[in-house]
Amino acid sequence: MEPNQSPEFVKHFSHPRNVGSLDRRSRRVGTATVTVADCGDVMRLQIEVDCQGRIARAMFKTFGCSAAIAAGSLTTEWLRGRSVDQAEGFSGDYITERLALTPEKQHSSRLAEDAVRAAIADWKRRRCRQGQPAS
Numbered sequence: 593m594e595p596n597q598s599p600e601f602v603k604h605f606s607h608p609r610n611v612g613s614l615d616r617r618s619r620r621v622g623t624a625t626v627t628v629a630d631c632g633d634v635m636r637l638q639i640e641v642d643c644q645g646r647i648a649r650a651m652f653k654t655f656g657c658s659a660a661i662a663a664g665s666l667t668t669e670w671l672r673g674r675s676v677d678q679a680e681g682f683s684g685d686y687i688t689e690r691l692a693l694t695p696e697k698q699h700s701s702r703l704a705e706d707a708v709r710a711a712i713a714d715w716k717r718r719r720c721r722q723g724q725p726a727s
């Protein structure tokens with residue numbers, strides 16, 4: 593980890609929240625695996641959405657730098673309890689500001705934003721439809 597990181601950064605990097613996986617076969621779950629071309633860091637983000645369109649759980653894994661870990665952790669905290677409509681407005685700028693990321697680490701914010709968008713898109717393809725029980 594680089595010196596002079598913000599307390600919020602250290603908190604999420606040292607003790608990342610919501611690390612793990614959800615059942616990707618469930619129609620309630622949207623899964624995304626995205627990468628940053630510039631650096632090759634990878635984030636896998638999953639959301640579990642109830643049939644009212646609220647994100648009940650969000651989990652992540654990353655193969656990346658300390659900023660990618662902190663970004664994944666903070667993003668999953670932000671997602672929990674939000675509606676899908678709210679989550680569609682998620683911006684990586686939130687991550688940049690909350691973690692006080694330096695310009696050279698801001699692609700981790702883009703990584704998180706891309707992961708949220710892709711996970712929602714995957715959930716929309718798979719979501720529970722009226723008359724179908726959610727598994």
Ligand code: FES
Pocket residue numbers: 628631632633656657658659660699700703
């Ligand atoms: S070095 Fe690019 S997201 Fe970590």
